[in-house]
Amino acid sequence: MDGQGYEVDEQYQLFQPAGAILFPTPESEAWKEKINRLYLLLTVKESAMDVPLNLEARRRISFFSNSLFMDMPSAPKVRNMLSFSVLTPYYNEEVLFSLHDLEVQNEDGVSILFYLQKIFPVRGMMYYRKALELQAFLDIAKDDDLMEGYKAIELNEDQMKGEWSLWAQCQAVADMKFTYVVSCQQYGIQKRSGDARAQNVLRLMTEYPSPRVAYIDEVEEPNKDATKRVPVL
Template sequence: MGFLPSHCKKSVELVEIMKNGDPSKRGTVVVLLQDMLEVVTDMMVNEIRELAELHQSSKDTGQQVFAGTEAKPAILFPPVVTAQWEEQIRRLYLLLTVKETAAEVPTNSEVRRRVSFFTNSLFMDMPRAPRVRKMLTFSVLTPYYGVETVYSKNDIEVENEDGVSIMYYLQKIFLEEWSNFLERLECKKDSDIWEKEENILQLRHWASLRGQTLCRTVRGMMYYRRAIKLQEFLDMASEKEIFDGYKAIAVPSEEEKKSHRSLYARLEAMADLKFTYAATDSNMGIRSALETVVQQIS
């Protein structure tokens, strides 16, 4: 156990370099891997003879195990960056570097309540879900009356008669969530958000999900579509596709989007067949007619 702190420290250094993907750090990666091999060898030399032989061989020849040659490199660095890779390496880095106790992660009390609720539900005696193809079609209509689904940039900036804007109000109500939002966007202060259009769009969504009931309703209902796609992925994906992960399908390439035979296209088609959701502006005079149309579609 005494070797673990040293091994963990070197693992953090390695993962941080892999996360940044700087090609100039290839030599550092080789050295770190060599050091980690030495630590593991010291830990398990009595249990795994092959590790000791490999370590001794590298010492005798004077060549680093992971160095390789220019024509035939021993390691692939920088790694091939994909959406799944970025997500996994970021999670690994957080797992290795977060020092807080489990009781304090996450720090937000509401998030802890939700996580506790869903983790406790994992222990329920639930029947196995049928294949998506055998499920009944699910259609929903959400009528609303002159309400914006997502706040516009002007909506969150304009001040009311008391001189308070929606943005200012939400910042004060959700202090901790606002701080996390700034950290996620890598913005040091509030004014940095307005420098990028992508950040402004994220800001509009953040404010809408906390100040607009309709936006939360639409997002919650659309989770059904995502759940159908995920379950269909588990029903029909090959072993290789499952190993690559659902993230690789959820963020498809342009070719996969255009191909009607790709797994992405088949998942989209099945979701369209099994789930329909309409959010439409209406008034009481035509609401019953809209509901009748949806019933006929179902």
């Protein structure tokens, strides 16, 4: 009740009655953090020395800062994306190194594979597939699955064995959207002759399900006189 006898709702009161405000307030980590932020806002001064002199650097920083507050459209679902393939130039490709050649270390303890990874960090084409798998997981996963994360379903053997499991669905969507085609014209000849280089190519396709190998093979084609071998792609 106010002084004139009217009933006042407490949620619309602008001032608390005497004795309701506690000061100093009980100490807590959240309160200390707020006090520290307020102190920094009142005491820290911007220096002109921190501003880049290069006009292009200023423009890029301003553009990046403004982009943090833009309304970004939602990414399309993986199922609605266009399928695409990554192709290599079509030459007479040859398998230059076996897995053993890549992993064996020289006198300095450095392997060819380690050297290539240091020269070309994070340039693996198979990251396209992993990115699509993760995005497909975010599209179709339920709240419980999102809380566990994609790594949880990768390590879950029951998920991997299930025909319509979440892991299998993510794999299927990625297969429909991405294919990596590498040309190796000699693969057919090497496969028929039992060449070890054919096993290296097969191991690559086994480890990474997305790659497809384009090669020239020969088949027997009967005609009137005799059977002849013709090349096919």
